[in-house]
Amino acid sequence: MKAFQTSKVYLTIILLLNFVYLSFIGFQLQSGNSCFAPGRTSTISRSLSRQAESITTSDLSENRTRNSLTDSEQKIWVFTDDNLEKIYFYNRLLKKEHSFNKANLKTFRDKLFGVLGDDFNNYLVVHRGNTANNSQLQYNGSKKLRFNVTDKVYRRLPHNFTVKEYRRCSVVGNSGAILQSRCGQDIDKADFVYRCNAAPIRPFVKDAGEKTNITSFNPSILGKRYHRLTHNDSLTLFLRDMKEYYGIVWASCFSFQAYTTECIQVLCNYTNTENQFVLAHPDHFLRVERFWRSQGFKKRLTSGFYLATAALSHCSEVHLYGFWPFTHKSGSTFEQLSYHYYDNLSYNTASSKGPHGMMTEFAILVQFHLRGILKLHAGEC
Known part of the structure; x- marks a missing residue:
């Protein structure tokens, strides 16, 4: 004893x-x-x-x-393994009965808009209503750099863009944990669905769903998958692959300068009718970053954490899927995971030397889950 x-x-x-x-x-x-x-x-x-x-x-x-x-x-x-210990206890916390708390969400939103400003959602997309012809946009990663909005670019911008209020939103992360989750139908129940970094959909509908409203697009993909559009068929292949998304393909072209030229090339030659290719306004990210820095979080935000914050600004119920910063699965089996659900990349996010703070982000999201501000889905749906 x-x-x-x-x-x-x-x-x-x-x-x-x-x-x-x-x-x-x-x-x-x-x-x-x-x-x-x-x-x-x-x-x-x-x-x-x-x-x-x-x-x-x-x-x-x-x-x-x-x-x-x-x-x-x-x-x-x-x-x-220390991570396995964390997985076990986090899993126990996330299995506790959950209910959304409107009062806690309102309190968080009040704090959020207190820093972001009431016009925050007007800056999700670069459009003619928030960006003048021949003006400049500040990069949100390389903050000393500016992009000149030429007449050619300005003519390709939408006239306006409105972010509506929705009751239920899904934000789909790309963790390998989403495989075998059977969360596809649950994800697609949402009125509005965010997806991260143009993750493939068709082979994974059962687990990751297929509904799309905003699909974020990291322009580095143009280098990794499409040879920086230098091959004769690169643009054609890119346009073909983007056809599986609906709503808007939301490209963060103004984080760093490395792929801006290719990004603008896509904007000026985008012919798909299934969706609209738009530019993410760099000020939108800068405001979210400013909020979290004001709360003491100094790391560069991951796409998923950034989009989860954006969703909380206009959705009554936010459901997160594929947010799992560990090398092994939740539950009792502790199966090893790939970095993304759609590839076989090894999982190496534990290093504190990287630009992101995934473990801290996850801890914050767990707290939000426990306070009913959002719901974090781990394991099977």
Whole structure:
């Protein structure tokens, strides 16, 4: 019994250490508090601590046994990898009963628009209503650089673009965790669907759905898949592949200068009728980045986290799929995952040297899930 009690306390401490950073970035929903509260234990952090202790105690009291990847005869949980330990506890948190909380969403939106400005959603797309002919656009990655909006480019811009309010929105990330999730129908139930970085749809409809309204497009894809449009058939192949999307293909051409020329070439030669190719306004990203920096998050935002924030600005219920920053699957099997659901790239996001902070982003999204601001789907639907 003494050994059992010692193990229980030890695992509780380990769990709390895994979440200790939440004490520094805990989301504050009370009026007058910033979203991040460095140096203070937040309401959500205390809530996580209580839930952590409850989870650990209940599992040990039931004498459940599992090794990191296979069952064993041990009387306590043993993990050979720190990420597997995090996966287990995150999975337990996300399995708790969920309900949307309109009051918490409103409080978050008030804070969001307090930094972004009431005209934020007018800057999702570069259009003639927010961009003058012969004006300049500031790159949001290479901030010292400017792009000159020539008459040729201006004539290809839409006259206007309106972001409407929707009841239910899906944001589909590209984690390999979405495979075998059977979330396709659930995703397509939404009134509006965001997709990240032109991920292929047709072979993965059962798991990732097929409905599209906004498909983000990283112009580096023009280099990786289409030889920077230098081959005779490159543009033709690109246009063919884009036909599987509907709504708008939303290209972030003004993050960095590397692919701007190719991006504008696409804009001026886009003939698809299934969708519209538009330019993401760099100020839209800059405002979202400014908000999260004001809350203490300094890393460059991933596409998924950025789009999740955008969705929260105009959707009553935001559902996230394919957001999973770990090398192994949630649930009891801990199967190894590919980086994307549509390729076999190895998963290497744990390095702190990269530009993104996926683990911190995920921790924030879990907190939002627990407060009913959004719903984070992990595992099967």
